[in-house]
């Protein structure tokens with residue numbers, strides 16, 4: 001599945017205390033989220049739709065502006081960059097969307113869509129650009145003659161391959177896949193996941209893989225972060241997460257996935273509580289309303305994010321849980 | 335993409351009738367422009383109010399001018415007004431609508447919406463009269479009045495389309511690489527409003543020709559040349575005296591052309607709409 005990455009490597013992407021609310025609806029989309037991704041590894045961000053995953057992706061791409069917090073790419077805060085630095089950074093990170101059809105410009109040929117990033121970043125000359133589109137088409141497993149076609153002439157699997165090709169054509173360091181396989185048939189889903197995995201191995205790309213589907217996350221992620229109503233409730237190396245989840249929400253998610261059909265059971269079923277408003281933040285645990293093991297304190301005090309201490313320091317990275325149950329463990333062990 | 339729309343249009347009998355009518359009239363207009371038809375519109379070639387004959391198919395008018403010649407020339411005038419007003423107001427409406435839609439709920443949007451609100455609230459003929467008065471002697475006063483008032487509808491439609499399209503992921507993809515807004519609008523947004531623009535332009539065309547007739551009838555219309563509106567204005571005196579030449583010729587031409595255009599516009603809307611449904 002995945003090779004362990006030594007924790008000494010510096011993170012490629014670091015998100016610190018990121019918060020975002022949509023003021024019109026006064027809804028919290030992202031609530032003090034922090035995580036980092038080591039270069040070359042894959043973080044699987046899982047959560048129900050509406051949990052704020054896409055907002056994180058869009059904030060990283062600077063498509064929306066967060067209220068507070070920092071996003072560091074290769075150690076530099078992207079909100080402090082001047083336009084030149086930002087241009088260079090944009091070239092180094094790319095996004096693949098959920099809907100393959102709407103992610104391609106309908107009245108431009110595939111070739112035009114693929115050439116656009118190269119022209120925009122002034123990479124190569126006319127000939128080398130065309131050569132590059134041909135190469136990338138091959139890399140994503142398609143034939144040259146799709147270059148002259150329009151998006152609506154391709155199948156959704158082909159469209160998604162093109163979207164991946166467009167994302168990869170500037171040789172990015174970070175690829176964000178936002179539900180990139182969610183709207184595809186299961187068989188095509190598997191192909192696209194395989195493609196992303198092999199590309200990652202080949203090109204050493206760092207991946208932020210966003211999905212509501214734990215089965216998909218399991219196939220691809222080195223680390224897992226669980227999101228619920230804008231907050232990260234658990235972060236852990238994938239192996240630990242899938243064998244021994246700690247947060248009550250993670251447990252519910254996993255038991256559901258394990259008991260029923262193993263391939264893909266969406267987390268959508270936990271979309272019980274709709275979004276919160278800003279006024280409601282911070283006085284309780286966000287999961288309290290659905291939690292099976294809720295304690296009195298959970299309604300009064302928001303739990304902090306506790307690092308789970310293992311007798312031997314966990315080899316694959318830290319393990320955080322945002323739940324009152326784990327305060328004891330923490331204090332006892334240290 | 336457009337192939338499917340054309341196929342649907344071809345199977346629409348009313349639409350094809352409309353298209354045929356429009357093509358015939360535009361051919362007449364082209365012939366007038368190239369000097370093949372209607373050149374004798376101002377020559378006095380007969381006596382006052384001659385009735386229908388082989389030399390004067392539609393008779394002559396008060397001054398003894400041939401009404402057929404004048405009707406043909408009027409076709410070219412109608413197309414001149416229609417094309418010029420449609421082109422300019424569509425261009426203006428598209429740019430304003432695109433800016434408003436792209437920066438929706440920003441200050442630019444507010445300004446454009448305010449301007450549109452002001453223009454829409456002025457009674458059109460009053461406004462046209464004011465412009466015609468202010469620009470006395472300038473032949474384009476009427477065209478200008480129409481352009482200034484007609485762009486608002488196009489702008490409203492384009493604004494809505496742009497607001498819809500800018501949510502799409504391919505726009506986010508373009509923004510993600512940092513493409514400037516102006517490039518995104520022209521390269522990725524506006525090409526996708528083409529089908530709406532085409533229908534809207536055909537509606538504006540009809541409105542422009544219609545309005546020309548009314549304004550000319552009121553004496554606010556074109557200053558030189560002859561138009562159907564001017565002919566109808568003339569005829570208001572003649573009909574009482576029992577001379578129907580001007581009235582029938584100009585009225586029928588106007589009616590047939592507008593009907594043709596309306597049929598075509600309806601058919602276009604249908605043909606292009608189902609393309610949108612599949613998209």
Ligand code: SF4
Nearest residue numbers: 285288291298323324
């Ligand atoms: S803090 Fe309390 S309510 Fe929240 S998950 Fe933990 S036990 Fe459940």
